[in-house]
Amino acid sequence: MIIKVLGTGCPNCKKMVANVSQAVKELNIEATIEKVENIQKIMAYGVMRLPAIVIDGQVKTMGRVLSCEEVKKYLL
Amino acid sequence: MIRGRVDKLTILKEIGDFIVYQILGMKWLNELIGNLIQWIFGETFANSTWGEIIQYFFYDFIKIGLLLCFLIFIISYIQSFFPPERTKKILSRYHGIGANALGALLGTVTPFCSCSSIPIFIGFSRAGLSTGVTFSFLISSPLVDLGALALLTSIFGYGVALTYVAVGLILAIIGGTIIEKTGLGKHIEPFVTEGIDIIIESQKLTFKDRLIYSKDQMLSTYKKVVLYIVIGVIIGAVIHNLIPEAWIVSALGSNNPLSVIYATIIGAPIYADIFGTIPVAEALYAKGAGLGTILAFMMSVTTLSLPSLIMLKKVVKWKLLIAFIGIVMIGIIIIGYAFNGLEYLFIN
Incomplete structure (x- = not known):
């Protein structure tokens, strides 16, 4: 599974990355987490609200910091 | 017949005053805190300058916090x-000035945080x-905030609040149109x-999703701006109780011809949330600063700030950035003078 967190590096985006890492660790699953900060790459997903989460190429949520528990729902 | 009509109007005015002073203005809260301070520390302290500063601080802090949470949720x-x-x-379906007007209007209801502006x-x-x-869209979004509308109503009444929204939208429409027509x-x-x-399709949201979203926004906004509110209210309390009225009147009163320009220039680089700016505005106003001067300061603080300009510079060239700053500042200065000139219409 490839999880991408889209965000330009604001505190919210960093918090999102931390929550995603935590969720992956707690579920003990195989996943690579990638932080996408390049605006061109972010725009390629058509996302206008940050932070956003992309799982296996699909935009799952935008404009909201997900809690660790919420991330887990998308991973299972 | 005439008599009955007058009575109805009086009742409507009383209901309006009740909303403005007791629900939005929370005058009851001020009295409650005053009584509490008197009860705990005694009458002498409560009537001293420090007692009054403390009363003002808690009243304003709690009032703004409650209004903010309630409003952000809605x-x-x-x-x-x-x-x-x-x-x-x-x-994308509209063109011309109609599109600018719609952009300005949608700016007030589209959720927007500075990290999403790019x-x-x-x-x-x-x-x-x-x-x-x-x-x-980008001018009206921080400037004409629905929350600001309610807070302004609580301090200055409906007339000023609605006029603020109207001139804010006009500034956004005209600013965008100038940028368009000049080819900038x-x-x-x-x-x-x-x-x-x-x-991409926006996610389908259920009623419950919207409630969760509103609650999250409320909590995160409160956390984000609480520091600004504390600083704003402290500055407000100091102005309210320590700075002599004569100073403020001479520097920022409507009789000082340069007051609006000062307020706009000082406000531009400052980064603060509108909720932090309002307590300062409230205190300055109570001490005799011109209405237009205060509104110019608030508009300047919320629309222009160094962090947002640095962000904007990533997508626009210098020429457009400087034009944007110039147009917004001139617009705010004109609005400030207009409000100072027409102040007698709003305040009775």
Whole structure:
């Protein structure tokens, strides 16, 4: 599974990355987490609200910091 | 007949006053805190300068906090119906000044945080929206906030609050139109439009999703701005109780011809939330600063700030950035003088 967190590096985006890492660790699953900060790459997903989460190429949520528990729902 | 009509009007006015002073203004809270301080520390302390500063601080802090939480919740619920994806879709159907007007209006209801301003700018541009329309949106979004409308009502009454919203929208429409018509809008970084417009569907939200979203927005906004409110209220309390009225009147009163220009220039680089600015405005106003001067200061603080300009510089060239700053500042200065000149219409 490839999880991408889209965000330009604001505190919210960093918090999102931390929550995603935590969720992956707690579920003990195989996943690579990638932080996408390049605006061109972010725009390629058509996302206008940050932070956003992309799982296996699909935009799952935008404009909201997900809690660790919420991330887990998308991973299972 | 005439008698009955007058009675009805009086009742309506009383209901209006009750909303303005007791519900939005929370005068009862001020009295409650005053009584509490007197009860705990005694009458001498309560009537001393420090007692009054403490009373003012707690009253303003609690009032703004309560209003803010309540308002952000309601507003977020409304905003959850207008994600930027939808705004983009709506705006791409319109052209000309109508598009600017719609951009300014949607700016007030589209949820927007400063870290999303760049993706929104690029997303709108790639969807074929003109730079002028995008600027109308970007000017009105921080300036004409629904929360600010309610807070302004609580301090200055309906007349001032509604006029503030109206002139804010006009500034956004005219600013965007000038950028459009003068051709300044083409001075954007090339990468902004190099790329295709990706259309993604906004998530379908249930009633429960919207409530969760509103609650999250309320908590995160409160956490984000609480520091600004504390600083704003402390400055407000100091102005309210320590700074002599004569100073403020001579520096910021409507009789000082340069007051509006000072307020606008001082406010521009400052970064503060509108909720932090309002307590300062409230205290300055009570001490005799001109209404237009205060509104100019608030508009300048919320619309222009160093962090947002640095952000904007990533997508626009110097020429457009400077034009944007110039247009907004001149607009605010004109609005400030107009309010100072017409102050007698609002305050009775």
